[in-house]
Structure formats: C-alpha cells, structure tokens
Amino acid sequence: xxxxxTLTKERILGAAEVLFARRGFDGASLRQLTAAAGVNLAxxxxxxxxxxxLVEQVFRRRLDALNGSRLEALAKVNGRDETxxxxxxxxxxxxxxxxxxxxxxxxxxxxxxxxxxxxxxSLRQFLSENYGHVMRQFTHxxxxxxxxxxxxxxxxxxxxxxxxxxxxxxGFGMIQRKSGVSEHQHREQTADHLxxxxxxxxxxx
Numbered sequence: 001x002x003x004x005x006t007l008t009k010e011r012i013l014g015a016a017e018v019l020f021a022r023r024g025f026d027g028a029s030l031r032q033l034t035a036a037a038g039v040n041l042a043x044x045x046x047x048x049x050x051x052x053x054l055v056e057q058v059f060r061r062r063l064d065a066l067n068g069s070r071l072e073a074l075a076k077v078n079g080r081d082e083t084x085x086x087x088x089x090x091x092x093x094x095x096x097x098x099x100x101x102x103x104x105x106x107x108x109x110x111x112x113x114x115x116x117x118x119x120x121x122s123l124r125q126f127l128s129e130n131y132g133h134v135m136r137q138f139t140h141x142x143x144x145x146x147x148x149x150x151x152x153x154x155x156x157x158x159x160x161x162x163x164x165x166x167x168x169x170x171g172f173g174m175i176q177r178k179s180g181v182s183e184h185q186h187r188e189q190t191a192d193h194l195x196x197x198x199x200x201x202x203x204x205x
Contacts, residue, residue: 005047009047011038012033012043012044013054014037015033016028016055016058017058017104017108018036021110021114024118025055025114026118030051033054052122058111059111059115059127062099063127063130063131067131070092071134073090073091078141079141084145085199086195088138089161089195092138093195096165097165097169097191106169112166135158139154149202154202157201161198164194164197165194168190
C-alpha cells in the first residue's frame with residue numbers, strides 16, 4: 001500500500017512538472033493536473049495539502065539532490081590554499097549540467113525559469129529560505145578567491161554566470177550536440193567552455 005501511495009505521489013509530481021513548465025504556475029489548474037496524473041483531487045490534497053505545497057515539492061524533488069551534490073563538491077575544495085577559481089566553478093556548474101542531462105532535468109529548468117519570470121514572491125521566498133545558504137557558501141568562497149572585487153561587483157558577476165549556466169542547461173542555444181558525440185562528451189565540452197568563460201568574467205579587473 002505504501003508503495004502504491006509513493007507511486008501516486010511521484011505521478012502527481014511528474015504531471016505537475018510538465019504542466020508548470022508548459023503553462024506556468026497560475027496557468028496550470030488542479031483540474032488539469034488531476035487529469036494529467038490520472039488521480040482525483042482528494043489524492044492531491046492528501047499528499048500535498050494545497051497547490052502551493054505541491055509547487056514547493058516539485059522544487060524540493062530536484063533541488064535537494066542538486067544542491068546536495070554542489071555542497072559535497074564544494075566541501076572538497078573550500079578554503080584550501082591550492083583551490084583555484086576553476087575548482088569552485090566546477091563544483092557549482094557540473095552538478096547542474098548533470099541534472100539537465102535527461103529530459104526531466106531539462107524540463108525542470110523551464111519550471112525554474114518560470115519561478116523567476118512570473119515574479120511569484122511566495123515561491124521566491126521559499127527558494128531563498130531553503131536554498132539561499134548554498135549560494136551564500138559559494139559566494140563566500142568566490143569572495144575569498146577574488147578579494148579585489150567589491151561585494152556588489154561580485155554579486156553582479158555571479159548572477160551573470162548563473163544566467164549563462166541556466167542558458168546552457170536549457171539546451172536551446174546555438175551549440176547543439178553533434179552526431180557522433182555522446183551526451184557525456186557534449187556535457188563535458190559544455191562544462192569546460194562555461195568554466196573558462198566564467199573564470200574570465202569573474203576575474204576580469
């Protein structure tokens with residue numbers, strides 16, 4: 001019975017992710033969601049309690065794992081004398097590109113973009129309260145390695161690097177995977193180019 005309940009919850013989350021990516025949070029109704037997931041409204045209320053909580057769980061399902069991987073990678077280089085800017089950027093960039101490697105991860109990136117495009121204050125607050133500490137840890141290490149930058153200038157540059165990363169994760173750019181190049185090779189090429197680009201942007205005088 002517990003297994004069936006877990007499958008139902010995952011089916012609802014999967015359907016919600018697709019709908020939110022296509023229609024946005026306001027545009028996706030609970031009626032559309034229940035139809036897509038093949039469940040009734042009672043099942044949504046049982047597992048999540050409200051649409052707002054459902055939205056939050058869609059984000060938790062992806063971001064908990066992503067940021068766990070980021071912090072684990074950061075912990076290996078954080079605060080060390082031999083740490084390079086490339087090392088910190090790799091800890092920030094590579095786990096995100098790994099997430100976007102499959103269709104579900106790429107779909108979630110469109111959901112994440114919706115969160116900022118729709119100016120949903122409650123969702124932004126949720127993301128800040130639950131995942132803001134991750135960005136703060138990375139920013140602290142960037143600041144240690146780039147002492148010449150003011151706090152304001154550093155924040156601008158990190159924001160632009162994050163924008164470039166989001167673009168790379170979306171898969172909509174001009175650079176598409178060539179035939180004969182595996183997904184893994186293409187992802188490595190993307191990471192290498194993005195890290196070099198970010199190092200240049202962050203360290204520029």
